Amino acid sequence: MIKFIFGIVCLFFVTRVASGQSTAGSDPRVDSVLEVIRLKHHIPALGGAIISGDTVTIGARGVRKQGGTIPATMRDQWHLGSDTKAMTATLIAALVEEGAMSWQSSVESVFPDIAPTLPENFRKVTVLQLLTHRAGLPPNMNWTALGAKGDVREQRIAALKAVSTVKLASTPGTAFLYSNWGYVLAGAMAEKIKKSTWEKLIAAYVFTPLGMKRAGFGGTGTPGKVDQPWGHGADGKPVGVNGPMMDNAEVMGPAGRVHCTLTDWAAFISDQLRGARGEPALLKAASYKILHAAPSGGEYACGWLVMQRDWAGGTALTHAGSNTMNYAVAWLAPQRNVAVLVCANQGGPAATAACDEAASALLQLHLTK
Numbered sequence: 001m002i003k004f005i006f007g008i009v010c011l012f013f014v015t016r017v018a019s020g021q022s023t024a025g026s027d028p029r030v031d032s033v034l035e036v037i038r039l040k041h042h043i044p045a046l047g048g049a050i051i052s053g054d055t056v057t058i059g060a061r062g063v064r065k066q067g068g069t070i071p072a073t074m075r076d077q078w079h080l081g082s083d084t085k086a087m088t089a090t091l092i093a094a095l096v097e098e099g100a101m102s103w104q105s106s107v108e109s110v111f112p113d114i115a116p117t118l119p120e121n122f123r124k125v126t127v128l129q130l131l132t133h134r135a136g137l138p139p140n141m142n143w144t145a146l147g148a149k150g151d152v153r154e155q156r157i158a159a160l161k162a163v164s165t166v167k168l169a170s171t172p173g174t175a176f177l178y179s180n181w182g183y184v185l186a187g188a189m190a191e192k193i194k195k196s197t198w199e200k201l202i203a204a205y206v207f208t209p210l211g212m213k214r215a216g217f218g219g220t221g222t223p224g225k226v227d228q229p230w231g232h233g234a235d236g237k238p239v240g241v242n243g244p245m246m247d248n249a250e251v252m253g254p255a256g257r258v259h260c261t262l263t264d265w266a267a268f269i270s271d272q273l274r275g276a277r278g279e280p281a282l283l284k285a286a287s288y289k290i291l292h293a294a295p296s297g298g299e300y301a302c303g304w305l306v307m308q309r310d311w312a313g314g315t316a317l318t319h320a321g322s323n324t325m326n327y328a329v330a331w332l333a334p335q336r337n338v339a340v341l342v343c344a345n346q347g348g349p350a351a352t353a354a355c356d357e358a359a360s361a362l363l364q365l366h367l368t369k
Helices: 030-041 081-097 127-131 143-148 152-165 180-194 198-207 250-256 262-276 285-291 349-368
Strands: 010-016 024-027 045-052 055-062 077-079 258-261 305-309 314-321 327-333 338-344
Touching: 030 045, 030 055, 030 349, 045 262, 045 349, 055 262, 081 127, 081 180, 081 198, 081 250, 081 258, 081 262, 081 285, 081 314, 081 327, 127 180, 143 152, 143 250, 152 180, 152 198, 152 250, 180 198, 180 250, 198 250, 258 262, 262 285, 262 327, 262 338, 327 349, 338 349
Parallel strands: none
Antiparallel strands: 010 024, 010 055, 045 055, 045 338, 077 258, 305 314, 314 327, 327 338
16 A cells, blocks of 8 residues: 655645644655646545654645645645544543453443343443454444434434344454445444433543544535635545535534544644554553554554564554545554555545555655655
């Protein structure tokens, strides 16, 4: 997935994150990397960041909406899609640390009233199995049909009850099958235990302590205004409308509805790097070991694919996400204490190729610097 490209010069924005303080500076390289790749793949806008220790370098090029002239900026909010999953897993880890639940908390222990209506072999599914996609659930269900089931917490309960209507794809605990459904149910477990919404919980346990001040949910921008990157389909054309409701169904929040600035996302990723390295972080070192460890025989941990890469000096963590109108990808190399993030305001194969190529270029820029 990652191929290195060489010899590109650009302009970027530097933020140093330490003890809650940040300072800005400049270095003449990242913007040009993004611009060359953006033009090559005909993407409206690309945003990217390099995280190296406490230093975050950020750049953005292109326009918020194709056919317009309003530029994308380093302060814009980008949709992260399934990169939300690592945040949901971090929330669960925080609840485990405070004793509200355990990694082995099961569906039947949290929902004793609903469990008898579910397939017998699903009742003992644990939150850790949900987070590692080993619960036997299909990837998705009819999410829009849940919109009539009440508020968002009630909709996630309805998603749990709907498990009784399907045949599990595999025996829980035996096989990997990527499932948005599983992450929605993990969010529902947190909601039941804490008597609050996943949205409020992740803000309280993840966004606020990490200083992610402009993180939110759903599509970006004010409806009808080009004040944030506008979503584009795989054909590169702007989608009809923008704003918070132009996204996956609200019930899918724990699986993929977070948007934020690159600075905010970098704050989260920096914490993941620190935790992976055993340095002081939001959670205890033992929690990150669980978050970043794939079950035996697999590659998927809790919101992260775990791979071995020479350029990473060993283990690399990665994930990508898309709501079909945006695309985002992250690569982390804990042993090198470096990570790269790339976002596009377009979905589809061209956006995937552009973001992967940009991630490669930013990595190479860092490694050769």
